[in-house]
Amino acid sequence: MIEELMDNVKNGDTIALSKLISIMEKDERTRKEVIKKIFSCPVRGKIICFTGPPGVGKSTLIDQVLSILTSEGKKVGVILVDPRSPYTGGALLGDRVRMQRHATDPHVFIRSLSCAENPEGISRIVKDVIKLMSFAGMDYIIVETVGTGQIAVEVSFICHTSVLVLMPNMGDDIQMMKAGILEVADIYVINKSDIEGAELVEAYLKENIGKRNGWEPPIVKTIGYNRSSVVPLVEKLEEHSSRKNCRYDEKIKGLLTTMFLDHVDELALKFLKKSEDFEEFVKDVANCRMDYYTAIENLYAKFKKEVLSNEG
Amino acid sequence: MMKRILIAKVGLDGHDRGAKVVARALKNAGYEVIYTGIRQSPEQVVMTAMQEDVSLIGLSCLSGAHIPLFRRVMELMDKMNLKIPVFCGGTIPPEDVDILKSMGIKEVFGPGSSLKDIVEKVREMVGDD
Numbered sequence: 001m002i003e004e005l006m007d008n009v010k011n012g013d014t015i016a017l018s019k020l021i022s023i024m025e026k027d028e029r030t031r032k033e034v035i036k037k038i039f040s041c042p043v044r045g046k047i048i049c050f051t052g053p054p055g056v057g058k059s060t061l062i063d064q065v066l067s068i069l070t071s072e073g074k075k076v077g078v079i080l081v082d083p084r085s086p087y088t089g090g091a092l093l094g095d096r097v098r099m100q101r102h103a104t105d106p107h108v109f110i111r112s113l114s115c116a117e118n119p120e121g122i123s124r125i126v127k128d129v130i131k132l133m134s135f136a137g138m139d140y141i142i143v144e145t146v147g148t149g150q151i152a153v154e155v156s157f158i159c160h161t162s163v164l165v166l167m168p169n170m171g172d173d174i175q176m177m178k179a180g181i182l183e184v185a186d187i188y189v190i191n192k193s194d195i196e197g198a199e200l201v202e203a204y205l206k207e208n209i210g211k212r213n214g215w216e217p218p219i220v221k222t223i224g225y226n227r228s229s230v231v232p233l234v235e236k237l238e239e240h241s242s243r244k245n246c247r248y249d250e251k252i253k254g255l256l257t258t259m260f261l262d263h264v265d266e267l268a269l270k271f272l273k274k275s276e277d278f279e280e281f282v283k284d285v286a287n288c289r290m291d292y293y294t295a296i297e298n299l300y301a302k303f304k305k306e307v308l309s310n311e312g
Numbered sequence: 313m314m315k316r317i318l319i320a321k322v323g324l325d326g327h328d329r330g331a332k333v334v335a336r337a338l339k340n341a342g343y344e345v346i347y348t349g350i351r352q353s354p355e356q357v358v359m360t361a362m363q364e365d366v367s368l369i370g371l372s373c374l375s376g377a378h379i380p381l382f383r384r385v386m387e388l389m390d391k392m393n394l395k396i397p398v399f400c401g402g403t404i405p406p407e408d409v410d411i412l413k414s415m416g417i418k419e420v421f422g423p424g425s426s427l428k429d430i431v432e433k434v435r436e437m438v439g440d441d
Contacts, residue, residue, distance in 0.1 A: 015392070018365040089314055090339035096360065097349035103356040103363075110363055114314070114344050 002030060006037065009136050014109055017136050021111055021129055035128050038135045045077070045138040046241040047130055049155050051145050052165030057191040058144050059098035060224035061165060066102050067227065068234045069140055075107045076140045077133035079126060083146055084114035095144060109133070115146075123154035124262070127255075130158055156184045157255035160241040160248065163233075165189045166205075168197030186217055186240050189233060193221035215240065271307050275299075315438045318366040320348040320357040322385065325375035330401060334370060337427040338434060354384035361389075361396055367438045371400040371417075378404055379411060386415050397437045401425065 002023070008016035024031040050058045062078065069076050080095035091114035102108040113125065126143060133141045145155055156162040164185035188209065190201050198221060205219050218236050223229045272278050281299055284290035319335045321328055328350050335345045346364050348357065361369050371382055382400060389396065400412060401421035409420045419433050 015362055015394075018363055022365045084314075084344070085339070088340055088342045090342045091314070091344045092335055092339045093344060093346045094349075096364075097347060100348055100352060100356055100360070103348075103359045104353070110360075112346050112364060 002034065006034065006135075009132065012137060014106075017109065017132070018111070020132060024128055024132065025113070025125055031125070031128050035131055038131060041135050045134040045141045046161070046237075047134075047141045047143070047159040048161045048163060048237055048241065049143045049145065049159040050163045050165055051155070051185075052189075053170065054146060056165045056167040056170075057224040058165050059095045061189065061191060061222060061230060061233070062142055062144055063099040063102070064224065064227050064230040065142065065234055065237070066099060066108060068231060070102070070105055070107050073107075074139040075137060076109075076142060077136070077138040078108065078110040079129055079133070079141070079143045080110065080112045081115050081126065081143070081145045082112060109136075109138070123158075123258075126155055127158040154255075154258055157251045157258065159251075161186045161237055163187045163189055163237070165191050166201055167192040168195045168201055170201070186215065187233070187236050188217055188219045190219065190221045191224055193229075194223050267307055268303065271303050275302065275306075277302055314342060314344045315368070316344045316346060316364060316366040317368045317370060317434070317438070318346050318348065318357070318361050318364060319370045319372065320352050320360065321350045321372050322352055322354060322357055322381045323373050323375045323377050324351055325373065326350050327374040328372075330374070331370075331372040333427070334372070334401065334430060337431055338370075341431045341434070343434070343438075354381060354388055357385055358388040358392065358394065362392065362394055366396060368434065369396055369398045370434075371398060373400070373402040373404075376403070378402060379408060382412060382417060383415055386417070399433070399437060401430075 002020075005016045005020045005023075009020055020034070024034060050062060052058055059080070066076055066078070078099070080093065082091060082093045082095055084091040093112035093114060096103075096110055096112060099110060102110065111129070113129070126145075130141050130143065143155055143159065162185045164187070166188065167190065188205050190198050190205075192198075202219055202221070209217050209219070220233045220236055221229070222233055278299065281290065281295040285292050285295050317338055319331050319338070321331050331347070335347050339345045346360070346366065348360055352360075357369070357371070369385075371378075371385060373381055378400065382398075386398065389398075397418050398416070399419040399421070400417055404412070404420055404422045406422065409422075412420050418437055421430055421433075
């Protein structure tokens with residue numbers, strides 16, 4: 001069944017693509033199986049990630065980018081990530097609202113995904129859905145992620161081009177420094193630039209962004225609902241993603257590092273959950289019978305013997 | 313993975329309060345709700361349901377045009393061979409309920425429906441894993 005779905009996806013069947021994404025989201029083993037089979041297909045699509053705090057206009061910008069790209073005859077896949085409640089598991093995925101005019105365009109495929117609070121979980125799935133969309137023949141794959149921080153950094157490893165969207169009056173420069181993703185973006189957008197204060201954001205960005213590996217990250221001012229203001233952004237996107245991207249190997253290095261850490265992390269957590277010794281160590285340390293450094297050394301020795309040497 | 317539900321406003325009215333309240337109740341009940349926003353064509357709704365691979369579609373209409381609009385949604389789904397249960401809500405007169413159900417719509421929630429009732433019926437419609 002999976003084989004058949006994959007064949008259909010390759011032939012441009014969007015229902016099959018939609019079904020396969022659901023299966024991959026649900027079942028980790030199938031997901032890995034699919035990726036192993038399709039990975040050798042060259043990445044044809046340009047992968048672009050839009051991040052930024054809520055409310056800066058990422059979805060509206062993507063809507064404009066979609067209309068510009070599709071008018072050039074490009075096929076575009078869009079992945080929209082919205083948060084899921086850690087309490088009920090429910091989610092309200094509303095990013096689509098801004099781009100529904102593209103819903104019936106056969107060249108556009110939009111998929112919403114929800115993410116829980118753990119960043120590993122979502123980037124695991126997102127990177128595989130990107131690969132699948134690439135396999136489905138998309139010329140561009142656009143990912144929108146909420147907010148800042150770890151998710152954005154991880155997804156940026158998979159993307160050719162990362163766009164950070166900001167807007168005027170978001171707080172002072174300290175807020176921006178806190179954001180922590182200023183360092184990873186390839187293109188900076190000041191959206192809603194018709195609001196007063198855009199020059200201040202621009203001045204701050206100019207001060208803090210330097211040339212990286214021969215690429216000087218541009219700062220583009222846009223007004224989300226104004227198509228012509230978004231054209232320069234699309235030009236920059238094309239320029240960055242089509243130039244020989246010397247940072248791509250570096251990004252894959254980052255990706256493999258996170259994936260490896262993630263893998264070891266999972267093994268370690270599984271070990272702790274099962275280990276009876278762990279409970280003993282907890283009691284020993286709590287009652288000052290053993291110091292925590294010794295406890296960790298002993299625990300690691302057990303982990304190495306019971307898990308790592310049996311891993312094969 | 314949570315079951316996914318599409319909440320869609322079909323037609324030209326802008327009365328989205330009901331759709332939003334239902335969307336929020338379903339979110340709080342633990343579903344992933346995809347909301348289309350207002351003024352959607354039947355084509356947009358069906359394509360969205362397809363791309364998002366939802367388990368259930370909720371249609372909302374308060375303009376009075378629910379019968380032709382919802383019928384078009386059902387016809388398009390049939391044409392695309394999409395088998396997804398559909399329920400609906402809005403200012404729907406009691407005498408239209410049977411007509412809507414004869415099109416294949418599972419449940420109809422008119423004015424005054426309780427959220428508790430809607431969530432319970434939704435549970436039945438999507439089924440449990």
